[in-house]
Amino acid sequence: MPPGHLDAAGCNVPSDRVLDAVVGHLRREREVGGYGAVADLGTARSALAALVGAHARDVAFLESGTAAMAALLGGWRLAPGSRVGHTRAEYGSTLMLLRRLAAERGVRPVEVPVDGDSRVDLDALREVLAGGLDLLTVPHIASHRGVVQPAREIGRLCREAGVPLVLDVCQSLGHVDTGGIGAAAYVGTSRKWLAGPRGVGFLITPGLAGPDREPDRLGRVMDAAAPSLGGHFWVGGQPSPLTGAARYESAEASMAARSGLGVAVLEHRALGPAALHARLAELGVTARRLLDGAGGWRAGEPLGEPSAVVTLRPPPGADPVAAVEEAGARAAAASLLVGTVPVARAPLDLAAPVLRVSPAPGACEESLHALARILAGRPLSA
Incomplete structure (x- = not known):
C-alpha cells in the first residue's frame, strides 16, 4: 500500500x-x-x-x-x-x-x-x-x-x-x-x-x-x-x-x-472477510474521531459508524467548493491521497461537496494523524 x-x-x-x-x-x-x-x-x-x-x-x-x-x-x-x-x-x-x-x-x-x-x-x-x-x-x-x-x-x-x-x-x-x-x-x-x-x-x-x-x-x-x-x-x-x-x-x-x-x-x-471488515470499521471510527472538528471540518456520518467511508463537511462560513478543493490540494502536497465528492454524485442528498477519506486495510494510521494536522492548519511535524 x-x-x-x-x-x-x-x-x-x-x-x-x-x-x-x-x-x-x-x-x-x-x-x-x-x-x-x-x-x-x-x-x-x-x-x-x-x-x-x-x-x-x-x-x-x-x-x-x-x-x-x-x-x-x-x-x-x-x-x-x-x-x-x-x-x-x-x-x-x-x-x-x-x-x-x-x-x-x-x-x-x-x-x-x-x-x-x-x-x-x-x-x-x-x-x-x-x-x-x-x-x-x-x-x-x-x-x-x-x-x-x-x-x-x-x-x-x-x-x-x-x-x-x-x-x-x-x-x-x-x-x-x-x-x-x-x-x-x-x-x-x-x-x-x-x-x-x-x-x-x-x-x-x-x-x-x-x-x-x-x-x-x-x-x-x-x-x-x-x-x-x-x-x-x-x-x-x-x-x-x-x-x-x-x-x-x-x-x-x-x-x-x-x-x-x-x-x-x-x-x-484468503485474507478473511470478517477480519477485513473489522479492520475497516476500526479505521473508519479512528478517522472520524481524529478528523471531526479539525479546523472546523465535521464528519458527515455518526462517529461510530462501522464503515471506512468517512466524509467531511467544510467549516461553517467557508465556500464549500473552494474549501474542499483546497483541502484536497493541501493533502496532495503532503503526499496524502483523499477524495472529493461533488454534489452531482448524490444530487438529492448533497447540498455542497464534501471531502472523502477512505483508508484501505493496509493504510497507516499516521496518515490520518497527518491529515488531521493539515485540516487544522498545524505543521505536519507537530
Whole structure:
C-alpha cells in the first residue's frame, strides 16, 4: 500500500498478484491472440457469488458498476406506471437512469423516507411497500456518505412484500458483510474495496430463475427482462436471451482486467472477510474521531459508524467548493491521497461537496494523524 493512500472508495491499490494476473493475460493475448487467450473465470465467479450467498451462474461481468446497473434496470420489463423506490442517497447516475425510464416508459420513481443520516426508515419503508412498489433500489453504502444501510432488514421487508430489491454494493462488497440480505440482484465494481483493476463491474442475480430452479415471483419478473447488452443466441431466426445472468454479460471487454478481479476476490477470501471488515470499521471510527472538528471540518456520518467511508463537511462560513478543493490540494502536497465528492454524485442528498477519506486495510494510521494536522492548519511535524 503506497504511503498516504486514503482513497479506497475511489480507486484502491491492486496487489502484486492482481497486477501480475492482468499483465500475464495481456502477454498471453499477444502470444496466442486475444480470442485464443481464454480467461478461466469460473473460480472467480464462485468466489464473488459466495460473498452474497449466490452461485457462479448468477454472476455477469460488465465494464463498471454503472454499466451493470444500466444493463439490469434498462432491461427490466417495467410497465407504464410501475413504481420504483429509491432513497435520496441514491447515486447520481442511477437517478439519471430512473428519470430516463420515467420519461421513456412512464415509470414512477418513489422516494423512500430516511432519517437525518440518510438511513432508510424501516417503518416508513414498510408503509411504502404496503402501498405498492414494483422494484426498490438501495445503495448499501453511498458514495458520498459512509452510512451502512440496514440491508438485511430491507431485504426481509422486500421479500415479505414480494418486491425485488436491487442492492448497489459498489461501496460495500469487500468492505462490510453482504451475506444474508436476499436481494434479487447486486450491482458492484472491482476497483474499490475488492482492490481489483479498473474497468470491471459485475451483476449478481440470485433472484433470476434459471433452468434448474422453480421460478418464483421475482424470477418471473426478472426472466421477463429484455437484455440490453447482447446476451443472445438465435432460435428459429429470432434472437433469444441466454438464461441466467449470462444474458447481461458483455462479451467484448478487457479479459485481463476480469482475470485480475478474479485474483483480487480470491485474495480477499484468503485474507478473511470478517477480519477485513473489522479492520475497516476500526479505521473508519479512528478517522472520524481524529478528523471531526479539525479546523472546523465535521464528519458527515455518526462517529461510530462501522464503515471506512468517512466524509467531511467544510467549516461553517467557508465556500464549500473552494474549501474542499483546497483541502484536497493541501493533502496532495503532503503526499496524502483523499477524495472529493461533488454534489452531482448524490444530487438529492448533497447540498455542497464534501471531502472523502477512505483508508484501505493496509493504510497507516499516521496518515490520518497527518491529515488531521493539515485540516487544522498545524505543521505536519507537530
